[in-house]
Amino acid sequence: MNNLKNAIFLMIGCLLGSSIDSYAQVGNPTFETIYQRPIPGWFNEAKVGIFVTWGLYSVPSYVPKGYAEWYWKRSQHESAVKAFHQRAYGQDFDYTQFADRFTAELWDPDYWCEIFKKSGAKYVVTTANYHDGFAMYPTDYAETIGRKDWNSMVAGPKRDIIGELKEAGEKQGLKMGIYYSLIEWYHPWWENDRDRFVKEWYHPKFKEVVNRYKPWHIFLDGDWMSYRHWRSEELAHWLYTESAVKEYVVTNDRWGKPARGSYGDVFESEYGAGKYTSPEHPWQEDRGIGNSYGYNRMENIYDYDSRDELIRTLSGVVGGGGNFLLCVGPTADGRIPVIMQERLLQVGEWLQINGDAVYGSTASPFWPRTFDWGTVSKKPGKLFLHIHNTDIGQIQLEGLSAKINQVNLLTKKGKVPVKYEYNKETLSLRWPSYLNDKAVSVIEVEVEEGYAVDKTQRQYRDGRLEINCRAMTIHGGKPSIYYHGIQNTLWVADWTDPKDNLSIELIINTPGKYKLSAIYAAGNKANNWESQPSAGGTYKIDIAGNTVTSKIEATQNPKTPESNEVGTIQISKPGKYTLTIQPVDDGNWREFRFQGITLMPLEATETQEQDHTTQQSSLKGR
Secondary structure, eight states, X not given: OHHHHHHHHHHHHHHHHTTSOGGGSTTSOXXXXXXXXXXXXXXXXXXXXXXXXXXXXXXXXXXSSSOGGGHHHHHHHOHHHHHHHHHHHOTTOOGGGGGGTOOOTTOOHHHHHHHHHHTTOSEEEEEEEOTTOOBSSOOSOOOBTTBSOOBTTTSTTOSOHHHHHHHHHHHTTOEEEEEEESOOTTOHHHHHOHHHHIIIIIHHHHHHHHHHHOOSEEEEEOOOSBTTTTTHHXXXXXXXXXXXXXXXXXXXXXXXXXXXXXXXXXXXXXXXXXXXXXXXXXXXXXXXXXXXXXXXXXXXXXXXXXXXXXXXXXXXXXXXXXXXXXXXXXXXXXXOOHHHHHHHHHHHHHHHHHGGGTTTOBOOTTTTOOBTTEEEEEETTEEEEEEOOTTOOEEEEESEEOOEEEEEEEETTEEEEOEEEEETTEEEEEOOGGGOOSSOEEEEEEEOTTOXXXXXXXXXXXXXXXXXXXGSEEESSSOEEEEOSBTTOEEEEOOOOTTOEEEEEEEEOSOEEEEEEEEEEOSOTTTTGGGSTTSSOEEEEEETTEEEEEEOOOOSSTTSOEEEEEEEEEEXXXXXXXXXXXXXXXXXXXXXXXXXXXXXXXXXXXXXXXXXXXXHHHHHTO
């Protein structure tokens, strides 16, 4: 009888086996179990890192706009880059020949790491293996189309870039990491036998660089294939249980589709400015000082963020609970452009004064509530108010129930006491605005532990309300928040059931008329958008007795949310209100990628429009 049962169970198992992915079977690692691992504590303590994007693409260092490190790929497909390549290097000059021009003759890794240290960074991530497959270290896994000397030890500078930089960084007390691309664009196996590429190239090459250089942080990228095809669970299991770095390594979420935002020690935000992420999971904002990671000679002074812009971005990221990974793109001869050095030193000077509000801090306890004057970070017994408006010398922080011990402004000359009043859960602060930093001033509020906060979103001082879908409550089983980890690609996904809806509580202090707009992506104006599943339906927004209905209009790009005016509403009195957005169940609901809502007082809108008209008239008269 037992033999019969076993035979039946075996038969059922065989029938089901073909539909079960091998990585999900009992005994094999899965991301769900792998990422029960807590993130090593050093990462949140560090908060600030430097990203170095350097390789063969640093020789041409050219694209009209965007990421210059994509030169090889773009020179194959974009007319402007093709034309430049032929004009500058000749029609018969192949990208692989840049290896011989990548000389790094002025490279001084000790100087680099001295600058990184002074920037306030605690860790460094350097391109070990970019999408072109060129290894910045000695390896036998060194091949691409037409060349088998595809690494920096036998071609170009003939130096171990990763090894030398690691040694220089450790002298400065920096935690050294690597960037590693899963894909290699023109490797013969990648083009002809991807299973073989994964098993016999990607996995052993990755293990080699990890065991040799023992990185603290691994920035994965080039993940445009299913993580199951990459066999990523198998590799992650090795990394966290067998490798030389298993106890302390931190890895991002680019293991392959659809791992982004789901699986990784940290979730990556690329040029997102920290506006689309959540402190519910560790995350990191990565971006260049300009619009490229690799050095781009086409960028001018206006393409680079100023000192103040970079510090405000850093502050906003910290208030959202993230780390800030700021990229520099060195030149082919090994220099970090002077303007990039200057920016790093400027950020470092600010951190010398305000570092206590950054290193080891955690996200605003008010999150997802936002403030028009800046953001908040916290530590045990301390709230840090990051003031982004340099003109103000007073604010009111409502919704704080706490015992306040003292309040100080952090300055170059030390802590300056701030006058404050605390009444009915409102903390009123006043200080001399001439003491403000040009970018971000930090006020340290010492509080007794056990304080409470009200996270309800309130109007800004100009009457605006800005609502992000992360702040809203989803009513329904299927919809979820999705962020692709790049720029503003945040929306509600799988909103296919018209019975599901989203809601949020708001506090409105100023009655009046408001222009209501919804931010979303849907369809594609360039392609028969009406036949696409994410456009054409109708939704309604309810608040304070107002119901406004609107049809979902196509956006320029189905993955780039845009603001679309919905209508006008009237708020008759101050108070707390519930705003709800819901599909109209008329049989035509086809989902849309909803990101958020804005309410703008009509008086403010009219003033802005008048200012814009005046400005345009002034420009025409020049």
